Amino acid sequence: MKEKATSFDIAHRAGVSQSTVSRALNNSPLVSQQTRDRVVQIARELNYKVDKNASNLRKQKSNTLALLLFEDPTTDDSLINPFFLSMLGSITRASANAGYDLLVSFQNMADDWHAEFEDSNKADGIILLGYGDYRSYRSKLARLEEQGTHFVRWGAQDKDQPGVNIGCDNYQGGFQITRHLIAQGYQNIAFVGECGEQAPEFKARYQGYRDALNTHHLLPATPLQYDAFSTEDSGYAAMQHVLNSPTLPRAVVCASDLIAIGALDAIHEAKLKVPEDIAIVGYDNIPVSGYTSPGLTTVRQNTTRAGELLVTTLINAINKQQVYDYLMPAELIIRRSCGAKESD
Amino acid sequence: MKEKATSFDIAHRAGVSQSTVSRALNNSPLVSQQTRDRVVQIARELNYKVDKNASNLRKQKSNTLALLLFEDPTTDDSLINPFFLSMLGSITRASANAGYDLLVSFQNMADDWHAEFEDSNKADGIILLGYGDYRSYRSKLARLEEQGTHFVRWGAQDKDQPGVNIGCDNYQGGFQITRHLIAQGYQNIAFVGECGEQAPEFKARYQGYRDALNTHHLLPATPLQYDAFSTEDSGYAAMQHVLNSPTLPRAVVCASDLIAIGALDAIHEAKLKVPEDIAIVGYDNIPVSGYTSPGLTTVRQNTTRAGELLVTTLINAINKQQVYDYLMPAELIIRRSCGAKESD
DNA sequence: CTGAAAGCGCTTACAG
DNA sequence: CTGAAAGCGCTTACAG
Known part of the structure; x- marks a missing residue:
């Protein structure tokens, strides 16, 4: 040695x-x-x-980005939401291309994550990734900003939140996929997914769903909305609820692919057919969604582009440039579960 | 600020x-x-x-692990093999649990990756992850060792290689899944996947396949082996080859799930049925494998356990403890593509 | 274009 | 138990 x-x-x-x-x-x-x-x-x-430690110490910057993955508190300990896994991949690649190292970390809302990275000079900036309610850590975000820490959030746009936000247009996605179902002739369309303040992404998708129905005067008197968070189990349970309701909807908009996959299981178990008896659509276009039976019609969020945007925006912020929120367009992916011909 | x-x-x-x-x-x-x-x-x-930089500089250690992901040179730029993505997830989690930060990086065989991390004191040790031929960077591994850099490899066991190795028993996996096919009554069984020195994992699976056939006196006079590397496209192309051969095999062992998925596409395109006309099995148990039509019988490598083993082994090495190679058992996952009842 | 010197913010012998 | 001091390996004003 x-x-x-x-x-x-x-x-x-x-x-x-x-x-x-x-x-x-x-x-x-x-x-x-x-x-x-x-x-x-x-x-x-x-x-x-x-020696990077010496060099960084002297220069007071680290050429490192930190990725904080917030976990769905409901997720099994050993699994990461496939959508975020794919974001992780694209962020890794984008940082490497930009010449930055990437420090990856999971967070369970530890007390001092807000200071952990930049104050300790381990990273020059932070990418916050995870579904959920940024309101609950609003004060921490505010503190980050106040300390001059650079960070970008992935998620739902929210004018009220400190910091820059990169996200995909959840409202538009929800609107489009619902309109697509309506165009197939469905009228009685339900929504599965929680849509309160704690789930801003789902909430925006739900709004899109409602507005699409409203535009076509199809809004039901009582909302056909069933709570579920983004796991297969939760989707399965919610769909059992739906199946037990007095009138079966003809189509269901699920707030995520994971929910849709659970719903598919529940429907098959009930010996019903998709899309003949009931149409199902998801959201995210996770890899599995192309392989379910039938394939899931869903909304794609371009993770490659998202990773690039997050990284370049953060680096711009670190370099004291002006940075802006960015809302990526949603993209409809049509497969068989909605009853359309695939060429539709 | x-x-x-x-x-x-x-x-x-x-x-x-x-x-x-x-x-x-x-x-x-x-x-x-x-x-x-x-x-x-x-x-x-x-x-x-x-300040971590100051602290690390003084202590001459970083409390950081580096993960080097070697890419399949054949892989599309924007995609990571789902199996490695899932390893990435479990390694991230295992490092966090052990109190280490994790630096993630892709490698394209850049000239000096062998020194990049530990010499620069960015990380205390390195995890090498990726299918492929470690022989081609044998000299670099040797140099790592010589410099006293700590590292663990994931992959096929190879007594000739420097460094500690954690892997899954590819030979046993290939043997078991082939024996399972034989138990279903299949005789004419082909193998799709390259099996030269450059693909040691596949090679070991192929050996297991051959030995299983041999045990049952089913080894064909001319080997029924078709080259393919681990992508859907490559599997699709190889299966077209198989379908054009004079005698159609009754079952095909694919060296990976990705290959098997491509093969499935080729078979469906040829209007043949799985498993009725031809049985297919894969390897890896990637998330998608449970959702193909029919579901893929495959071999699971326990990625959660693998991540933990890689991390703890590396940390032990860093702490100057004796470390050992570890070969995890393979685990057969039976679904419909092999023609077995699922309860089999 | 080059060198001598200061200093980044810590940890850890050394001395008490 | 505590303090004064050295030093980890760099980068960068400062002076020439």
């Missing part, structure tokens, strides 16, 4: 000062080409790497 | 020396309870966090 080389070792061998080594390696213009070449050469021979 | 507090600020307010602050905050026994309480109290008030 060789001792690790430092900039002094290189300086010694190159016959220059340590300052010059540092400059040469950092592409400072204040070094002659000749000196730089020699230093770089020796650094390579010695397999030298700049 | 408040200035960030340092240990000196706390020392000043507490009327003690900065050394004492550091000790108090690091739970050193060399501090009176009274002093510690006061320091901790003030630290909280000032919202103080230890």
Whole structure:
């Protein structure tokens, strides 16, 4: 095990000062080409790497982004929502492309997550990812902002929240997919998914659903809305409720694919057919949604683009540039579960 | 934007020396309870966090693990193999539980990845994750070892490789799933997946397949093996090959679920039925495999356990403890694609 | 273009 | 139990 080389070792061998080594390696213009070449050469021979801790300490920045994954408190301990898993993948890739390291962490609302990363200089900025109610940590977000910590949120737009937000247009997605069902001729359309303040994404999708129905004068007298959060089990239970209600809806808009998959199970168990007896649509376009029987009509959120947007927005913020909220368009993905021909 | 507090600020307010602050905050026994309480109290008030860069620089360790994801060179830029995505999830969780931060990074065989992390003190150790041929970076692994860098590999056991290895018993998995097909009465069984040195995992699965056939005297005169790497497209193409061959096999062992899913597409396109006309089995038990039509019989690798093993093994290595290779058992998951009753 | 020096914010022997 | 001091390995004004 060789001792690790430092900039002094290189300086010694190159016959220059340590300052010059540092400059040469950092592409400072204040070094002659000749000196730089020699230093770089020796650094390579010695397999030298700049010590990031020392460099970061001195520069007071880390070239690292932190990703905070908030978990659905209801999720099984060993599973991550597939949608966020795919976001994780695209964020990882986007940070790498931007030359930043990515620190990944799960959060269970630990007391001091708001300070943990930037105050400790582990990261230059934070990406907050997770469904749910940012209101509950509103004060923490405010504190982040007050401390000058850079962060971006993924989720539902909310003018009231501190910080920049990147999200997908949940209202439009809910509207579109409901309108699509209406265009198929369905009238009696239910919604499965909680839609209170604690679930702003679902709430926006629900609003889109309602407005689409309203536009076509199909809004039922009593709302056909059933609570469920984003797990298969919850979707399964909610759909059993639906199936036990006096009048069976002809179509169901589920607030997420996970819910829709659970609903599918409940329907099959009841020996009913999708879409013949009841049509089902989901939301998210998680990988599995293309493989259910029948394939799920759903709304895609472009995770690749989302990852890029989150990362570039955060980096811009770190570099003191003006940054803006961004609302990505939703994209309808039509498969068989809605009863449309796939070419529709 | 408040200035960030340092240990000196706390020392000043507490009327003690900065050394004492550091000790108090690091739970050193060399501090009176009274002093510690006061320091901790003030630290909280000032919202103080230890600067990790300074602390790491001084301690020469980072409390961070690096995860290097090697990509299948054949994979689409925006997609990660779902199996590795699920490993990523479990490794993230396991590191967090162990109190380590996790730095995630993709690798395209950049020249100096072997030194990038530990030499730069960004991480205390490295987890190498990715299918493929470790032989091609054998020299780099050797260098890692020589430099005293701590690392664990996920993948096929290989006595020739430097470093510790955690993996799942690919041979046993291939054997079991093939034996299962034989038990269903199939005789003419093909294998789809490359099985050369560059794909050690697939190779081991193929060996298991062959030995199972051999045990039952079913080994064909000419090997029924078709190359494919782990993507749907490649599986689709390979299965078209199979379907064009003079005698159609009755069952096909695919080296991965992704391959099997592509194969399923090719078979359905040819208007054949699974499992009636031809049985298909996969490997990995990726989430989608439960939702294909029919559901895929496959081999599960316990990713939760794998993540924990990788992390704890690496941490043990970092702490200078003796560490060992570990081979996890494979686990047969029976669904409809093999023609068995699910309760089989 | 180069060097000598200060200092980033800690931890930890050393001395009491 | 506590404090004064050294030093981790860099980057960057400052002076030439």
